[in-house]
Each structure stands twice: as structure tokens, then as C-alpha cells.
Amino acid sequence: MSGFTITLDAVLALTIAGLLVASTAKLLSETDIGQDEQLVKYGYDFLAAAEKSDALDIVSQGCYKVNETYPCTERFRELIDRLPLSICINTTMRFQDGTFYYHADNVKYATNKCRESDAFAGVSVVSVSRVITRDGMVFPVTLRLWYG
């Protein structure tokens, strides 16, 4: 038989080589662990600062969602709007029983920054939570963050 023949050994060697290359590429893409850590810390600090500056007093401001709009100017939304464009935030506040109460984000549909779809397109999204109490009620606040 002339020319090259693919033997079982060659198939095995090629498979192992392919696996090695694939695992190295995967490892290289996962070495940016510190970025997620920074995002988590940013999220916790953001929630802590927002609570201390009374920006999370959405409850006492009466910012209930009525007909898709919020009937008051919330400081919390202002804070989110002033975040650096590189950091995308999506906040949800719920009642203690888990039912939806309030939502705010800096997702801009008109620009390429912070698109909601980014959060589902392989971009690393971190989630942090804080529980705030107002008027004797407990409100879990969850923040989802990702780089836009």
C-alpha cells in the first residue's frame, strides 16, 4: 500500500493532541478570574453605598410600578444611570415572599453598551444580594452585573 495510511495509533495520537489543544485553550480563557471578583466586590459596595445614602429607600418614596412607569424620581435610578458604561447593572427588589416589587437597570437598547442580550451571550454575569428592611418589612435586593 503506497502513501500515508491512518492507523489506529495515528487516530489515537491525533485525538490526544486535539484534546490537549482544546483543554489548553479553555484554560487560557478561564484565567481572568480576578475580573469576576472585582465585579462581585463592586456589586456589594454599590449596594452598601446605595443603602447608606438612602438611595434604596424606594419603599418609603412610594415608587411602585404603575402602568409600566414609576411615579417618582428615584435616587437609585439616578445612581444607576451615572455608572460607568463598562459596568452593566440589572436590579430587582422583591417582597419577602418572593413576589416582584421593583426593577431598575442601565441597559440601553439603542446603543451597543449594556445590551440585555449580552447577559445571555457567553458574557460572565455575577449576582450579589443584600437584604434591606424598611417599615418592618424585609426586601431582598438582587444585583446582576456584567461588563458591557
Add this chain to the structure above:
Amino acid sequence: MSKMCSDKKGQLTTLDLIVSSMIFLSIVVMFIWSWGEANAVVMGTEQMNDYRHKAIDLLDILLKTRGMPEHWEDSDNLTNVSSIGLVSEPGVLDRGKLRAFEQMPYQEARRVLGLTHEGYYMELLNERNRTLYTFGRDSGEFITLERPALLDGDFVTFKLGLFEEG
């Protein structure tokens, strides 16, 4: 005649050898090149992660502790200062500490911050993105991180940049 045929068989084997050697060598060259590239990427990422972790730790110390001693800003002798903190309570910046840190000599601040091979540049921005305070040297940062904090009840952004410095 039959002898000539056997000679041709030998030549064919040599051609095979040349082709296979070329293929083998090109694979070896490609492997060495990709190994070098991967190594450079790993080294770069490792250095970047080192800087990032250092910056994360520094931000934690500056924005969550008061420093050591607690009122280090009143200290006349900087050699007594073992740690710098810029807050009166976690996340709430103190103007007295900010001013003291702003006036601290750069090399002295580097020593207290534990930066042996890194230089730093820090900036405090208000809600309208205007600079309130700057610290250190602006030398084109290698890595920049930022955190939210409060100053006099207002939301501010604290930026920290690190770069290589001997």
C-alpha cells in the same frame, strides 16, 4: 533490468523521506511557535491577575478600614503609620484622611501601601464625573479598578490604577 527497478524503489523511499521530514519539521516549528505564544499569554495573564488582586486588596483596605493607627492622619511621624484607611466607617470616606493621604509623599505612601514593584494613581470622582481628589502619579496605568463609596452623603467613585515601577 531487474537491478534497475530495485534502484528506483530506493529513490522513491528518499522522496518519501524528504516529504515526511518537511511535514514533521513544519509541525515541530508550529508547535514551538504556538508554545511560545501560549506561554506569553499565560505570563501576561498571570501578571495582570497579580496586579488585579493587589488592586482589589488595596481598594478593600482603603475603603473598608480606618487605617493603623486609627487616626493616622493626625500622626506627625509617618514611620508610625503601618496602614492607610480612608473611611470613618466602611464605604464612607473621611475628608481629613483624604487630605492627609493627598499630602503624603509618594514614596512614603507606596511603602505603607506595600507596593514594592508597583506605582499607583488614584482618583476620586463625584456623581458628575468631576475629579475631587487625586493621589500618586499618573503614568499610564497597567490596570485600573473602581469602587463606589460615599462622601458627605453623596455617591462617589474611587478609581485605583497600578503600573510597574521599580
